[in-house]
Each structure stands twice: as C-alpha cells, then as structure tokens.
Amino acid sequence: MGAILIKNGHVIDPANRVDARRDVLVEGGRIAAVGTGLSAPEAQVIDASGLYVFPGFVDLHVHLREPGREDEETIRTGTRAAAAGGFTSVCAMPNTTPVIDRATGINYLRSATQRDALVNVFPAAAVTVGQQGKEITEFGDLIRRGAVAFTDDGHCVADSEIMRRALEYTAMFDVPVLDHCEDPMLKRDGVIHEGRVSMMLGLRGIPAVSETVIVARDIALAEYVGGHVHIQHVSTRRSVELIREGKRRGVRVTAEVTPHHLALTEEACLTFDTNAKVAPPLRSEDDRQSLIEGLRDGTLDAIATDHAPHTDIEKDMVFTEAPFGTIGLEFAFAVCHGELVATDRMDLATLVEKMTVVPAAILRLNKGTLSVGADADITIVDLGLEKTISRGTLLSKSYNTPFLGKTLRGFPVHTLVGGRLVYSNGKIV
Ligand SMILES: [Zn+2]
Incomplete structure (x- = not known):
C-alpha cells in the first residue's frame, strides 16, 4: 500500500486537541506523522487546501440488513454509503434474518464483511436468542468471535430480570448493552409521537413516557449491578434529564442521539410522509431542544445514525402500515453541521468528537483519532459543498429519508480506511 500525504488541510483531532492547519502522512495503513511542512517524495498527495481533515467517523448504530434483507441493503451497499458519509467504522445491529445470536451468525458476518465491506464493520450480537426476549445468548462465546456489544435493537428488552442479567454478564466482559428503550405495552400499535400532530392526524400515538420508563429502569439496573448501559436514539426531554442525573450519580450510562431527532419534529409527519416514521418517533420541538442541549452539555455522548433502510414497496404503504426507520449515513454530518455548528450552538471540534473518538470509546474501539500509529481512517470534508439528497446520488440501496429533495451543506x-482511499469526489474508488 502506497504512502499518502494529505497537504494543507485544517486538521481537527479532538483526542489529541489538534485544531489547526496540518499535513497528515499515511504509511503502511497507519498515521505516520501529523505536522507542518511534511514532505514524502514517493507519496500520493491529496491537496486538502480549504478542506477539513477529521478522524473517520464512527457510527454506533447501523442496520446493514445482511443476512436476510438484501433487498433493503447489503454489507456492500451499506458500507459504500458509510464511506460516502465519511464513516470508516460502523457497528452493525443484529436484528437481521436470522438474528445474530450465535457463533455461526458472527462467523458469517465476519467472512461476509471481509469480502464485501468498504469500511470497518463491528458486529453487535443479540441480548436474547432470536431477540425473543426470553433466553440470554452466549455472551462470552460471541465476544470471543468478535461481538463488540449486545442489543435487541428494534425491540426493547421488556423483561427487567433479563436486562439485569444482561448488564451483569456484560459487566464481566466490559462491553456495553445498547438499549432500545420503548415499553412495548405503552407503545402498543402507536405509529407517531403522542401529541398535537397525532391528534390532528388521528393516528395512534406513542407517548414519551414509553421511553422514559425503560430509560429509568435501565439506569436503575445499571446502578444496581454495575454494567454499562448505552441508551440508543434518545428522543425525549425526560430521558435526557434521567441520563444527566444518572451520570451525576456515577452510573455507567452513555447515550446517543440521531441526526433526525436533532433536526426534525413530529411536524415532519404532517404530510403523512412514511419516511418520517421512525422508532422512537420524532417528538415535539421542546424534546428536540432538550436533545440539542443534552448533546451540548455532554449528557448525550455521541451521534449515531440508526441507518435503517427500507424498500420503496415497504415505505409506499399507508402511514399505519409502513415500517419504522430512515437511512442516514450519507448526510449525517451535513444535517448535524447545519443544525448545530452553522447555527453556532456547537463548535466544530465538539461535533467531530461526538462522531469519532467518543462513539469509539463507548465500544472500546481503538478508533476515532489521528494519533501517530493509529489506523489511518480519515475523512476529508468540504464544509461548503452542497448536495441535494436524491435517488440519483445516494449509494444506499434504499432511499427512505425525509431529507429527500432537501439541499444540505458540508460533505x-x-x-x-486503513490508509486506502475508498471514496473520492463523489465516487467509490
Ligand atoms: Zn432502535
């Protein structure tokens, strides 16, 4: 693998407190040097003048849909979308068909990703067999084979005793439980946030408290047994308050928020756009403001996309029947930059931190930095680059996003990835 010299970019590397114009030299797949006036006669030069150079983004929460739903997304298409969005490492959720809940599943994923993945893929395994919520999986064996976390994502672990044991066992191995917090009894067949818009549209609501009760329960369980609970896709003000309080008490609780919950509210459902039907649902403006505040003050640690591809056929159904989920990998940075940095609510380095070294640390991955010797996973961003999100430009196999047709900036x-250029100027290399 040849050397690459990235010249004259503005490097932001929060782990090393670098925020200045620097050159970055990549050799043998690793960061060889970061400094000024670097030269390497043999190296391929990337001129990054006017551009920003970040550690590659790390996404804690991605649905690659393989095995089983290759009509929605594959490891190949999903990781191409990741590369286009600047994500160099993704954590793949286990709610595939079959569910990743045993050695054969992890082994399959590892060989499939070796063959097809353009970026690093770290598998999460299910908390319970078949994600049925009844019987816990073989945590030790799954970790040995490469699972970096456990989650029944897509479903809530409804049984409190199962959640207690999941936190106890994972604490022994020092891995997190990624927690989809929606009480199924309170959610029932709700399809949208329970509030003003659900009333107007006459749609069955999902109350904010359906999230709150599980967030409160699992923080209490983590406090009791000492495990690390990571709250996925936080959507409500009360959840933010509970997590803030849990952290203050010293509980090992971390949390993520999605770009769509940061940027959109229940109002996005007013047109019955099924691409705005997500789980947990887009909430009120008050909730959204509390998510931004929580991200700013460190209560919410990381940004994660919850990239959840669904086909046109699925999303063309009526609102009540369409599946929950939106894609997000390819424009997550642009959405967050527009919502947080361009509005002066957050500085760029903090946003980068929440998309790199912090999510890596939650999964205990040695990623998300430009330290000398680290894997050369790098994203070079043009903050002025505008794109209109469209079927013609998305690399994901699915197009389900409420941002379709919107023009965003910062790509x-x-x-x-590992010192190899995988995406350049709109194209997979
Ligand atoms: Zn989820």
Whole structure:
C-alpha cells in the first residue's frame, strides 16, 4: 500500500486537541506523522487546501440488513454509503434474518464483511436468542468471535430480570448493552409521537413516557449491578434529564442521539410522509431542544445514525402500515453541521468528537483519532459543498429519508480506511 500525504488541510483531532492547519502522512495503513511542512517524495498527495481533515467517523448504530434483507441493503451497499458519509467504522445491529445470536451468525458476518465491506464493520450480537426476549445468548462465546456489544435493537428488552442479567454478564466482559428503550405495552400499535400532530392526524400515538420508563429502569439496573448501559436514539426531554442525573450519580450510562431527532419534529409527519416514521418517533420541538442541549452539555455522548433502510414497496404503504426507520449515513454530518455548528450552538471540534473518538470509546474501539500509529481512517470534508439528497446520488440501496429533495451543506470529499482511499469526489474508488 502506497504512502499518502494529505497537504494543507485544517486538521481537527479532538483526542489529541489538534485544531489547526496540518499535513497528515499515511504509511503502511497507519498515521505516520501529523505536522507542518511534511514532505514524502514517493507519496500520493491529496491537496486538502480549504478542506477539513477529521478522524473517520464512527457510527454506533447501523442496520446493514445482511443476512436476510438484501433487498433493503447489503454489507456492500451499506458500507459504500458509510464511506460516502465519511464513516470508516460502523457497528452493525443484529436484528437481521436470522438474528445474530450465535457463533455461526458472527462467523458469517465476519467472512461476509471481509469480502464485501468498504469500511470497518463491528458486529453487535443479540441480548436474547432470536431477540425473543426470553433466553440470554452466549455472551462470552460471541465476544470471543468478535461481538463488540449486545442489543435487541428494534425491540426493547421488556423483561427487567433479563436486562439485569444482561448488564451483569456484560459487566464481566466490559462491553456495553445498547438499549432500545420503548415499553412495548405503552407503545402498543402507536405509529407517531403522542401529541398535537397525532391528534390532528388521528393516528395512534406513542407517548414519551414509553421511553422514559425503560430509560429509568435501565439506569436503575445499571446502578444496581454495575454494567454499562448505552441508551440508543434518545428522543425525549425526560430521558435526557434521567441520563444527566444518572451520570451525576456515577452510573455507567452513555447515550446517543440521531441526526433526525436533532433536526426534525413530529411536524415532519404532517404530510403523512412514511419516511418520517421512525422508532422512537420524532417528538415535539421542546424534546428536540432538550436533545440539542443534552448533546451540548455532554449528557448525550455521541451521534449515531440508526441507518435503517427500507424498500420503496415497504415505505409506499399507508402511514399505519409502513415500517419504522430512515437511512442516514450519507448526510449525517451535513444535517448535524447545519443544525448545530452553522447555527453556532456547537463548535466544530465538539461535533467531530461526538462522531469519532467518543462513539469509539463507548465500544472500546481503538478508533476515532489521528494519533501517530493509529489506523489511518480519515475523512476529508468540504464544509461548503452542497448536495441535494436524491435517488440519483445516494449509494444506499434504499432511499427512505425525509431529507429527500432537501439541499444540505458540508460533505466528505475523500474517505480513507486503513490508509486506502475508498471514496473520492463523489465516487467509490
Ligand atoms: Zn432502535
């Protein structure tokens, strides 16, 4: 693998407190040097003048849909979408068909990703067999084979005793439980946030408290047994308050928020756009403001996309029947930059931190930095680059996003994974 010299970019590497114009030299798949006036006669040069150079983004929460739903997404298409969005490492959720709940599943994923993945894929395994919520999986064996976390994502672990044991066992191995917090009894067949818009549209609501009760329960359980609970896709003000309080008490609780919950509210459902039907649902403006505040003050640690591809056929159904989920990998940075940095609510380095070294740390991955010797996973971003989100430009196999047709600003122009250029100027290399 040849050396690459990234010249004259503005490097932001929060782990090393770098926020200045620097050159970055990549050799043998690793960061060889970060400094000024670097030269390497043999190296391929990428001119990053006017561009920003970040550690590759790390996404804690991605649905690649393989095995089983290759009509929605595959490891190949999902990781191409990741590369286009500047994500160099993703954690794949286990709610595939079959569910990743045993050695054969992890082994399959590892060989399939070796063959097809353009970026690093770290598998999460199910908490319970078949995600049925009844019987816990073989945590030790799954960790040995490469599982970096456990989750029944897509479903809530409804049984409190199962959740208690999941937190106890994972604490022994020092891995997190990624927690989809929706009480199924309170959610029932709700399809949208229970509030003003659900009333107007006459749609069955999902109350904010359906999230709150599980967040409160699982923080209490983590406090009791000492495990690490990571709250996925936080959507309500009360959840933010509970997590803030849990952290203050010293509980090992971390949390993520999605770009769509940061940028959109229940109002996005007013047109019955099924692409705005997500789980947990888009909430009120008050909830959204509390998510931004929680992200700013560190209560919410990381940004994660919950990239959840669904086909046109599925999303063309009526609102009540369509599946929950939106894609997000390819424009997550642009959405967050527009919502947080362009509005002066957060500085760029903090946003980068929440998309790199922090999510990596939650999964205990040695990723998300430009330290000398680290894997050369790098994203080079043009903050001025505008794109209109459209079927013609998305690399994901599915197009389900409420941002379709919207023009956003701030996109990666080059992505390197392990020192290899995998995405450049709109194209997979
Ligand atoms: Zn989920």
